[in-house]
Amino acid sequence: MLYPSNIKKTYCKNTDHASRGMGLEAMINEANTYYLNNNKALIYKKPTPITISNVEYPNNKKVVTKGLFQTKSTLDYVGLYKGAYLDFDAKSTKNKTSFPLANIQNHQLQHIKRVIENKGISFLIIQVLDNYFLFRGEDLLSFIATNERKSIPINYIKEKGFEIKLSYNPVLNYLKVIDQIYFKEELK
């Protein structure tokens, strides 16, 4: 499964707020469609990797009749913005005080490290109730390297992360925050 099961519940709870009932994944997809249609960026969700072990051809259509889910070794989204390579994941928590690190698998951390080493931009978009934060991979790795804790305090995410204020068209305009962090010069 790609997302924690609490997203659906958050989805129902959010209906009165600015996110207008959209789940985090739907918001990111909406933003990506907006960026694509407006030639701002090319960002997409990676397909779920499946090992195909049987294929049949009913009515001349190629159909997978046996496929095993592979362990996801990377993050969910990849893309290109102003020449930069973006690689990120979306995470949701209903916990008001801390974000459990069990949400992030070891090979995902390894992937974030590799993206940064190769000069790409890697981050998490973390939803904490009705607030959304862009949390840089560098800050995530540095927290893990210097702490024994099994969760990140939400206050740390608020302090180190960058809040993504909801707007409209797109609702979750996370590239605005990417501009603030990585393309400051261009904003002047």
Added chain:
Amino acid sequence: MLYPSNIKKTYCKNTDHASRGMGLEAMINEANTYYLNNNKALIYKKPTPITISNVEYPNNKKVVTKGLFQTKSTLDYVGLYKGAYLDFDAKSTKNKTSFPLANIQNHQLQHIKRVIENKGISFLIIQVLDNYFLFRGEDLLSFIATNERKSIPINYIKEKGFEIKLSYNPVLNYLKVIDQIYFKEELK
């Protein structure tokens, strides 16, 4: 199917040559593994997008029992090298004089255009018998824009493209050519 059916045949024919019997896809995978293990780049094959319409749980394992292949709308490989976003495809032809444009779908051309517009690097690795060329997306689009032809003459690919000479470890070291084209300054 991701590759033209002639790859298998080429695979068998190549056994006496420098490629040591590897098909084009295997060569690219080998190079990508080498780059990953040596922290040179992070490049991977995109999973085949499959629409999952049925899932079962025999022995508590999640198994796809019905999945439809989606039309591939992008290229096969994506990655990150020295901060640059790479997006490319591998194509093979046994035709000695021309490369049929039918090998490239319209939405793939659209994708190449978008990558370039967003300042990424897009290209094809074209195998013509025992020769390998990196052919830039810009040159592909410009050929199509200025020609009515349904195929690209191999001589045009040789003239505009950059030959990837086979070596070893990795056999198809295509990033060497990327360096020559896009990172000239660093080579000095």
